[in-house]
Amino acid sequence: MTRTEYRWLLPSAMADPELPGDRNRTRRTVRDWAVDITVFLCSALFGLLVLAAIEADDTTADAVVFVDSVIGAAACCALWLRRRWPVGLAVGLTVVSIVEPVAAGALLVALFSLAVHRPFKPVAIVGAGALAVTPLQPILRPDPATSFVASSIIGLLLVLLVLSWGMVVRSRRQLVLTLRERARRAEAEAELRAEQAQRLAREAIAREMHDVLAHRLTLLSVHAGALEFRPDAPTAEIARAAGVIRDSAHEALQDLREIIGVLRGPGETGEGERPQPTLATLDALIDESRRAGMKVTVDQRVAAPADAPAATGRTVYRIAQECLTNARKHAPGTEVTVTVTGGPGEGLTIEVANPAPTEPFERVPGSGQGLIGLTERANLAGGRLEHGPTADGGFVVRARLPWPAAA
Incomplete structure (x- = not known):
């Protein structure tokens, strides 16, 4: 494992501006259902309040109230598609809300979902368009109880609020994902380092065993060969060779015991360490x-x-x-x-x-x-x-x- 492989890389959530779940998910979780039902009810409540204010105006025809009701209900129902097509839904509701104040609640939810599930560039483009058309609604559908300036300021503030809130939620999710990714990387790095340390230790032990045992075993081989090819050697020479074989075998066993001892944990053997x-x-x-x-x-x-x-x-x-x-x-x-x-x-x-x-x-x-x-x-x-x-x-x-x- 090289140093480059061990360095910290940017997590996938930072390298890829989209988070897991930004794209279509085939199945909703229990949490998704709870959130979707909540935002649907909130946008429907907002639309009912606006529709009640429209009905209170005697100058509004019943046909207009009916159309507003149908369009407002359709806008609220369209929120079930906010996870699959957040950009298209936000653009469509932005256009509808120009002439339909009942869809304003659904538009705010759509903008919030867009900021949560998409990176900054599409959010900035759609958000700029929503801010640009916000003053058009008070012109086309003025509220008798509220001035044009107040209606425009309130609309702009609401759009900015939901967009900012959505981007904060997205940033928090990115942070959580980054921390999880770093934790996984740290755990994987620790495992790799442990494996590398074990491998290096095994290699060191193998080298030590070769250096120690090769010397002893060569002595055994040489003297055993001499005894084999010179069976008529003097008794003193045979005894000396046998003594060397015995001493070399004893030393080989001692060296092998010393090397194997490093593989044992503390307290597993009572033998003292031999001097190196x-x-x-x-x-x-x-x-x-x-x-x-x-x-x-x-x-x-x-x-x-x-x-x-x-x-x-x-x-x-x-x-x-x-x-x-x-x-x-x-x-x-x-x-x-x-x-x-x-x-x-x-x-x-x-x-x-x-x-x-x-x-x-x-x-x-x-x-x-x-x-x-x-x-x-x-x-x-x-x-x-x-x-x-x-x-x-x-x-x-x-x-x-x-x-x-x-x-």
Whole structure:
């Protein structure tokens, strides 16, 4: 997972100006039915009040009152379509309300629904049209009890009020949707990070198991092979090889127990933690390889190996361990040279080299994953590792690791 994948993106509600439910929904919820019935009754009540005021005017003909009643009822019934076609309904009721004051209540509800269910651009266009035609109604259908100016101001304020209210409701819904989206993203991000941490931990354990067990098991393979191909060897040599096999098997089990121990939770084992290898324990590794029959030459130029950082010293130890294992598998009988130089402030350098093998041998199977693991280990430690064949057919591994200067 890259850093770009983890960054916060704009929620879909902000990238897409329309909210879920803005478009047609095949089925209404209980809440939708309750809201639709409420707005229908409110607009019908508003229309009845206006119709009562029209009937109170003796100059209004009965036919006009009848037409107003029919159109007002039709406008209220049309509100059931406000979720499906809010723009068309608002435009139609705006035109009708120019000559029909009974439809004013339905128009206000339609404008409110438009502001809730559509983005700003169509709301602004339809709202501007409604504001523009509002003064026309007092001209065509004047109210004897109210002046033209008062009627126009009241109409404009009502239109602005319902539009503003609808946009506030929409903004609140967008905010809620944004918070929910961010919560889902945060939860998904936490799960991805947990999975990544588990994967990295498994990879680290796998590298550690390879570095530790490959060294021990190679000793077992070499000495077991020697016993197989030289059954007539002297008794002392057979006993020494058997002792190395026994010690290597014991150490392999101990190292495996140590690595598996990190997978257990606290309190699941009563065994204490074994000390991790450091630069100061490199000599013990060399002595172990010599007892196994390897020819190893050491050039140690670090004045105080015990003062090296623990992580750096452990990395140097693992590099030397893997290189000795590879030399034992792929160049048996050759003399391996281990050179360690450096100090605080100048870094730590380790070089392991061996010449080409001079005698035929049976290769121990290997896939080269050890060098890949060493390169990654050196990179994680802030250094770099180089490896490759030499001109004389040998092989060299060279790593440089940081060693900060003493404060």
